[in-house]
Amino acid sequence: MKYSKVYKSALFGDVIPFWETHSVDKRNGGYFTCLNREGKVYDHDKFVWLQGRQAWLFSMLYNSVEQKQDWLDMAKTGIDFLRKFGRDGHGNFYFSLTREGNPLVQPYNIFSDCFAAMAFSQYAKATDDEEMGNLARQIYNNILSRREQPKGPYEKATGNRPLKNFALPMILSNLVLELEHVLDPKEVETTIDICVDEVMEVFLREGSNLIYEYVNPDGSLNNSFEGRLINPGHGLEAMWFIMDIGVRRNDLGLIQKAKQTILSLLDFGWDEQYGGIFYFKDAMGYPPQQLEHDQKLWWVHLEALVALAKAYEQTGCDKIWQWYEKVHEYTWSHFPDPENGEWFGYLNRQGEPHITLKGGKWKGCFHVPRALYQCWKTFERIENKENK
């Protein structure tokens, strides 16, 4: 079977039906994301990241694949829930809510807001609803205004070791393209410039060619637990955001640089003994802080596949193709659950699922279907080119 078909049939034959069947809260609106191996709801809490991500995903399918009413309805239940219950009095999105929408955990970072902005923006595109577009823009502006103090009063660092975090420029480089249709074009280009510079010139380090999670404000490295932290999956995800920008701008240099970074991150992050990509590593080889450092996570492998497929489409590089096949083989033989559908999220180093949930506090209807969609479309283009 052609790769495009492998991805498309997993997306529409397995993953999307799984979430359509199991995740809707018919009583209160929004989505349940705590689904056990069989898809049964085991906890009713609602995590705002995952509400936004699922509403985004179904809006995106509606906009990019087919205008199915079911998909729009699915998006709407999350959008309505977020509008009604998602924000505190300052317009910041909570981290989590009860099933009924009562806030449980305060807005202690801005990632809830990032995923909400993505959701409202895609939903605005689907419905042509100006109010939704305005809301997306408002949230985006609120994110920018909070970017220097993203944790607000919940910041526990004293300021004696100020560190810049990779997550924000990384996510903004994707968010700004997601919101393009509701933003001023100049704003879009300026933000892209800043993000590309931060990601590729500050957090990506010459020499090691690795992406660091934290650096000093002046861009130098910091020899501390945070400053030595490498999250290969995070870097790989960023590289496909950057490649999308490279394609948009027809910037071949940027695409080549992203491709090289993908290779370095995989060389560094690959587990030679058991296969798969490590979750965290210390850049200097010191003991990592994260007890889950050597686990194999679903999203890391899916983001790697997207990055590799896009890099192969753009560069045709042999080394990229060898890595693609290696990561494909590991991912497809370890993560999908043929018995109950959807994908496992958490494998131990040896490759066995040590938690068998399909969704929880962090895993929802997002990384699996987004990556399946991205790989499907990318391989469709590659295969069409080959057939010419």
Added chain:
Amino acid sequence: MKYSKVYKSALFGDVIPFWETHSVDKRNGGYFTCLNREGKVYDHDKFVWLQGRQAWLFSMLYNSVEQKQDWLDMAKTGIDFLRKFGRDGHGNFYFSLTREGNPLVQPYNIFSDCFAAMAFSQYAKATDDEEMGNLARQIYNNILSRREQPKGPYEKATGNRPLKNFALPMILSNLVLELEHVLDPKEVETTIDICVDEVMEVFLREGSNLIYEYVNPDGSLNNSFEGRLINPGHGLEAMWFIMDIGVRRNDLGLIQKAKQTILSLLDFGWDEQYGGIFYFKDAMGYPPQQLEHDQKLWWVHLEALVALAKAYEQTGCDKIWQWYEKVHEYTWSHFPDPENGEWFGYLNRQGEPHITLKGGKWKGCFHVPRALYQCWKTFERIENKENK
């Protein structure tokens, strides 16, 4: 070899020399705790929990084993460092500091304070220094005044699901005995009454006979990730604190109840497939939130050994002895590092060290030597009784 000798020789032949050799910061005072497998310092940050714990440990050895000047000097370097750099303007202890003592992470919980209070109190006993005793009492009172809002402004929960946390009554039940010599006797007895009631009547649940980490304010169970969480090692540690109280009060009912709880926690927490005690489990068997849930941690096994040894001393129960031998066999064959000294902290489910550090952000000079000391002394009493 007799068990008392096994423990004593590991304590003084291996563990104490390891920390004496590798952990002292001769330049700035205080202790390095980030030591790799060989004992080499790989990070210089100073974590206040571990500064307090190590100062406590060496003061305790001085008070309880032998008045060695080296041990007192070792305690003093941590005590001086904590006095000089440990507290913010409100008298709350920071979470971490740089090597030089500059604060890095704010006082976002009260456990730094608990370990500092223990340290100052033991050091006061060692030196007969009234100022140190006063300081310990001040810190203790500050802990009590913060107990309703232990995270202060860093609390991220909205209050819509108020939960009581087991950690505080558990640690207080030990802390109050540690500080007995500087507290009013009535205060000591009242606090013990409250702690025993909270631990044994609120967090310990009839039926399952398990100790929950969080319950509703009215003492009922809460069906949420936090409300379903069982940390067997935490419960086992609490049971030897409670048994010490039982012995002190000659309360045979309390000792029996603690013994039964040890058995239930081990039945629930033991890994039948690979051996060892799980780190976290969901009480209802749902997928746990903690990615490290199935790992085998050093302190869990050491606290289990202390609890079992004390329970055997007090009750002579056969079942307890069978468990003692089972946990002993697992612990002694997996955690000590005969090649480089001291003990591994973090084993994967299969029992292999997946991080080989001897000390880090959470592991310092505390659980290993404290448990070796407790087991040595307990077996000495058991063996003396047997020889009579």
